[in-house]
Amino acid sequence: MNLILLSAIWGVVMMFSGLFLNSKSAAKTVALVGAVALLIGNLFDLSGKMIINSDFKGMLHYERFGLLFLTVLILALLIYILLSGKDVEAVGKHSFEYFALIFFVMSGAGLVALFNNLLILFIGIEIVSIPLYILTGSDKRNLKGNEAALKYFLMGSFSTGILLMGIAFLYGAAGSFQVERLAAITSDNFTAFTTVGIVMVMVALAFKVSAAPFHFWTPDVYDGAPTVFTSFMATIVKAAIFIGFLNLFTNAFAGKADTWKLTVAVITALTLFIGNITAVYQQSVKRMLAYSSIAQAGFMLFAVFAVNDLSKQGLLLYAAAYCFATIGIFAVLVKMKDYTFEGFNGLAKRQPLVAFVLTVCFLSLAGIPLTAGFFAKYYVLAAAVKTGTYLWLVIFAVLMAAVSVYYYFRVIQAMYFKDGEAQELEITAPFKALLVVVAAVVVVLGVYPSLLTNMLFFF
Amino acid sequence: MSDIPISHILFVSTALFFIGMYGLFTRRNMITMLMAIELILNSVNINFVVFNKYLYPDKLDGIFFTIFIVTIAAAEAAVAIAIIINLYRSHKSIDVEDATDMKY
Numbered sequence: 001m002n003l004i005l006l007s008a009i010w011g012v013v014m015m016f017s018g019l020f021l022n023s024k025s026a027a028k029t030v031a032l033v034g035a036v037a038l039l040i041g042n043l044f045d046l047s048g049k050m051i052i053n054s055d056f057k058g059m060l061h062y063e064r065f066g067l068l069f070l071t072v073l074i075l076a077l078l079i080y081i082l083l084s085g086k087d088v089e090a091v092g093k094h095s096f097e098y099f100a101l102i103f104f105v106m107s108g109a110g111l112v113a114l115f116n117n118l119l120i121l122f123i124g125i126e127i128v129s130i131p132l133y134i135l136t137g138s139d140k141r142n143l144k145g146n147e148a149a150l151k152y153f154l155m156g157s158f159s160t161g162i163l164l165m166g167i168a169f170l171y172g173a174a175g176s177f178q179v180e181r182l183a184a185i186t187s188d189n190f191t192a193f194t195t196v197g198i199v200m201v202m203v204a205l206a207f208k209v210s211a212a213p214f215h216f217w218t219p220d221v222y223d224g225a226p227t228v229f230t231s232f233m234a235t236i237v238k239a240a241i242f243i244g245f246l247n248l249f250t251n252a253f254a255g256k257a258d259t260w261k262l263t264v265a266v267i268t269a270l271t272l273f274i275g276n277i278t279a280v281y282q283q284s285v286k287r288m289l290a291y292s293s294i295a296q297a298g299f300m301l302f303a304v305f306a307v308n309d310l311s312k313q314g315l316l317l318y319a320a321a322y323c324f325a326t327i328g329i330f331a332v333l334v335k336m337k338d339y340t341f342e343g344f345n346g347l348a349k350r351q352p353l354v355a356f357v358l359t360v361c362f363l364s365l366a367g368i369p370l371t372a373g374f375f376a377k378y379y380v381l382a383a384a385v386k387t388g389t390y391l392w393l394v395i396f397a398v399l400m401a402a403v404s405v406y407y408y409f410r411v412i413q414a415m416y417f418k419d420g421e422a423q424e425l426e427i428t429a430p431f432k433a434l435l436v437v438v439a440a441v442v443v444v445l446g447v448y449p450s451l452l453t454n455m456l457f458f459f
Numbered sequence: 460m461s462d463i464p465i466s467h468i469l470f471v472s473t474a475l476f477f478i479g480m481y482g483l484f485t486r487r488n489m490i491t492m493l494m495a496i497e498l499i500l501n502s503v504n505i506n507f508v509v510f511n512k513y514l515y516p517d518k519l520d521g522i523f524f525t526i527f528i529v530t531i532a533a534a535e536a537a538v539a540i541a542i543i544i545n546l547y548r549s550h551k552s553i554d555v556e557d558a559t560d561m562k563y
Contacts, residue, residue, distance in 0.1 A: 134538060146542070150546055161479070167524075169506075177520060
């Protein structure tokens with residue numbers, strides 16, 4: 001509860017400080033204070049000390065997994081603000097408002113992670129989505145940004161309609177929005193209403209996490225949005241919606257897993273295939289990362305597919321590995337002028353440290369051992385193997401991970417083995433130090449993944 | 460109230476839902492598309508109220524949900540119109556066909 005309250009309050013504080021503080025560059029500092037406050041508030045949440053200690057008649061559910069996941073998201077937000085805060089300020093003249101919207105999104109993420117009632121899930125997803133429509137179109141003079149905002153809005157509200165229709169059918173079957181009640185009806189009396197409801201909710205959530213065949217908005221939106229906000233959308237927001245997805249399917253629908261397993265398996269296979277194969281053909285690194293985020297969503301879907309205890313550890317680790325690596329890559333990409341693969345030519349000569357950190361991040365995304373991405377992929381796939389069925393899906397995923405190595409290594413190859421006029425990057429010493437921290441986190445989680453996953457059980 | 464069977468009302472709401480979906484996919488005018496989205500959301504509202512009234516009349520869960528939907532739909536419409544105005548400023552048109560700067 002601390003997180004939800006504090007981030008909503010801090011969003012308002014950000015807006016007012018925009019009014020009263022004249023210096024534009026104060027935005028990053030104020031946001032940083034807010035992020036640290038969120039982190040402290042969340043740690044109090046984890047130890048059970050809350051400002052308002054109420055679960056609102058069972059509408060929220062303070063599960064250790066959800067709270068720990070939020071801790072990871074807040075740490076990612078902290079790194080994001082530290083690395084890219086200056087670039088957020090540079091998007092336009094309303095720098096305080098951008099951060100305010102980011103804090104509102106975090107409040108929605110808190111609701112999505114801790115919901116125990118479909119009403120809270122719906123409100124949380126909307127609070128996450130609506131600020132993002134604005135952030136996507138925040139660069140008002142950029143035609144691509146405007147178009148991306150429009151597409152995002154149309155697809156987003158369409159999927160909201162489907163989600164609501166699904167919730168309406170589930171309500172018709174269960175007579176309540178409580179997750180326990182849904183779990184009871186999905187395992188006992190199974191009706192057509194329940195099936196339609198589950199399918200519609202699944203489709204809507206697949207839209208939100210950009211799983212194929214509902215992914216088509218993703219490349220355009222991620223490409224058109226200002227790059228700093230693409231970084232935010234592709235990491236923290238996507239992970240936040242995934243935990244809602246996993247919690248809903250674990251707590252409410254797991255009783256009838258055989259009815260939706262096949263559908264989720266097909267969505268997962270399609271997502272992996274389309275994401276990875278299309279990413280191979282991209283010329284722009286930003287667009288390649290958009291497709292790669294679709295592919296990574298395919299791996300995270302394995303957690304939803306498996307719905308067992310390993311899938312929780314897997315999603316937690318995957319979210320951490322994916323968020324940190326992607327935020328690191330985007331932080332460097334924002335500073336570049338040329339987003340094509342050629343733009344990375346010869347970067348290793350001019351900026352050896354940055355090139356090294358980027359390499360670690362890309363290796364982690366590809367799932368090479370000794371980086372966090374390897375154990376993240378291992379855990380989610382192990383969760384799927386543990387269910388004992390659909391082994392072909394796991395084999396297919398491993399093949400697709402091999403395909404992903406190709407396009408990630410293209411960047412590494414461009415940085416180290418191709419000669420070229422590397423672009424002039426404005427990189428300060430603190431920025432470099434933070435990049436090293438990101439790389440260190442990725443490597444440490446790759447060697448000791450239990451540091452994070454054990455926290456699910458003891459503290 | 461009970462002389463109208465529930466299936467009739469569900470038919471209306473389903474029809475509205477698909478009219479909205481059809482409008483979203485065929486119309487090229489952004490304002491009309493926004494109206495189509497509102498149709499979808501309102502069809503859901505009808506569903507919630509009907510289920511509440513006919514199946515679970517002792518509680519008001521469904522009706523409360525519609526209030527939240529109406530509120531959030533209003534917020535969405537405000538953002539949507541801001542986006543449309545912004546697009547109109549740059550493209551001088553509110554036709555989505557004109558907003559295709561990005562390649563698929």
